[in-house]
Amino acid sequence: MNINFKELANKYQTPYYVYDFDHITKQYEELKGAFKARKSLIAYAVKANSNLSVIKHLADLGAGADCVSIGEVKRALKVGIAPYKIIFSGVGKIDSEIKEALESDILMINVESDAELNRVELIAKELGKVARISIRVNPNIDPQTHPYISTGLHENKFGVDIDTAKRMYIQCKNSSSLDPVGMHCHIGSQLTQLEPIKESIKIVTDLVRNLKAIKIELSFVDIGGGLGIVYDDETLIDTKEYAQAVLENMFGLDITIICEPGRFMVGNAGTFVTKVLYEKVNGNKRFVIVDGAMNDLIRPSLYNAYHKIEVLNDNEEFSDCNLVGPICESGDFFAKNVQLQKTQHNDLVAIYSAGAYGFTMASNYNTRGKVAEIAVEKGIDRLIRKRETFEDIIALEEEFIK
Ligand SMILES: Cc1ncc(COP(=O)(O)O)c(C=O)c1O
Numbered sequence: 134m135n136i137n138f139k140e141l142a143n144k145y146q147t148p149y150y151v152y153d154f155d156h157i158t159k160q161y162e163e164l165k166g167a168f169k170a171r172k173s174l175i176a177y178a179v180k181a182n183s184n185l186s187v188i189k190h191l192a193d194l195g196a197g198a199d200c201v202s203i204g205e206v207k208r209a210l211k212v213g214i215a216p217y218k219i220i221f222s223g224v225g226k227i228d229s230e231i232k233e234a235l236e237s238d239i240l241m242i243n244v245e246s247d248a249e250l251n252r253v254e255l256i257a258k259e260l261g262k263v264a265r266i267s268i269r270v271n272p273n274i275d276p277q278t279h280p281y282i283s284t285g286l287h288e289n290k291f292g293v294d295i296d297t298a299k300r301m302y303i304q305c306k307n308s309s310s311l312d313p314v315g316m317h318c319h320i321g322s323q324l325t326q327l328e329p330i331k332e333s334i335k336i337v338t339d340l341v342r343n344l345k346a347i348k349i350e351l352s353f354v355d356i357g358g359g360l361g362i363v364y365d366d367e368t369l370i371d372t373k374e375y376a377q378a379v380l381e382n383m384f385g386l387d388i389t390i391i392c393e394p395g396r397f398m399v400g401n402a403g404t405f406v407t408k409v410l411y412e413k414v415n416g417n418k419r420f421v422i423v424d425g426a427m428n429d430l431i432r433p434s435l436y437n438a439y440h441k442i443e444v445l446n447d448n449e450e451f452s453d454c455n456l457v458g459p460i461c462e463s464g465d466f467f468a469k470n471v472q473l474q475k476t477q478h479n480d481l482v483a484i485y486s487a488g489a490y491g492f493t494m495a496s497n498y499n500t501r502g503k504v505a506e507i508a509v510e511k512g513i514d515r516l517i518r519k520r521e522t523f524e525d526i527i528a529l530e531e532e533f534i535k
């Protein structure tokens with residue numbers, strides 16, 4: 134990544150997110166290449182970074198979209214992703230979302246409970262449509278990641294157990310409004326161990342084969358997303374070994390593999406850039422206060438997540454400090470007890486690996502406008518989302534003041 138953060142700060146002010154689109158291209162090509170032996174679809178998990186220009190960039194490379202709300206489906210459609218490349222997952226789809234998904238004719242709905250399947254069946258019948266269904270299987274495998282982003286254990290709310298899944302496929306087969314086309318499994322995020330993925334894929338493919346034996350033939354296996362990235366010093370899953378593990382299990386099956394990476398595509402492409410406002414010392418505790426805050430990037434506050442941080446000045450005098458934002462919460466920090474150099478007003482601070490679940494988890498807490506988003510591609514920068522103004526924030530309330 135060769136991005137001049139200072140130049141961008143002068144041009145667009147701070148804080149901002151900047152995304153290296155060439156890195157996104159590289160990630161896409163690597164994963165797509167790993168699956169080249171098979172029919173495959175990389176359905177980008179839009180939740181990781183749903184900026185329209187980011188989705189469009191991936192769409193132009195050939196990606197589909199994994200969506201978790203009808204809003205995300207509409208974003209994907211808006212930038213030209215074909216409906217047959219769009220998947221809709223999530224444990225709590227509301228009727229209007231199911232209806233719109235069916236009307237948009239997307240590839241399939243990843244159904245996560247038998248109650249949801251009944252709703253989809255009913256709504257499809259009312260619309261006179263046949264709903265293409267994939268069932269999300271919960272294989273009860275520990276993905277060995279942060280508990281908040283683990284999704285493949287029975288104690289997590291996602292998917293259904295194998296026996297329920299089987300019953301649901303039979304319901305699909307017997308219904309004139311349901312067409313069972315796929316199977317889905319996603320065990321968690323920021324995965325760095327291949328073994329749990331292998332185990333879950335084995336469980337999924339065993340079920341695909343069992344279904345085949347009773348004449349339920351699926352066309353798609355959606356292996357979920359979850360591939361981890363480097364935040365600190367993680368050893369990553371090798372994408373070729375990952376693909377190999379998947380392909381080995383699919384032997385003899387005529388299946389298109391769908392993979393739903395979010396973080397892997399965009400995480401390391403993004404940097405959050407903020408500037409120093411003040412330094413202070415409380416007792417013997419040093420604080421560096423910047424203009425960005427937990428409302429812009431919540432991962433450190435929410436998961437105690439580590440992001441590499443760099444102060445962009447030449448000072449060589451480092452000491453322990455907490456890097457914090459202006460929000461009135463003690464939980465508003467980017468890092469605690471880190472060694473950072475002495476700063477001055479307006480020094481820039483780069484917070485790396487912020488391209489995934491950064492902007493998408495931002496809020497307007499403390500009536501702070503969401504920051505600008507910038508893309509850099511082949512050395513050229515462009516604004517891809519304007520900084521929100523006060524007027525933007527109050528727009529939906531103003532007319533109701535009595
Ligand atoms: C169903 C589903 N697919 C894909 C993803 C994308 O995950 P990640 O960003 O870890 O690749 C998620 C989020 O964990 C998910 O819940």
Ligand SMILES: N[C@@H](CCCC[NH3+])C(=O)O
Nearest residue numbers: 180282322323432489490
């Ligand atoms: N928001 C999480 C990832 C959630 C994955 C979605 N199922 C993160 O920042 O790491």
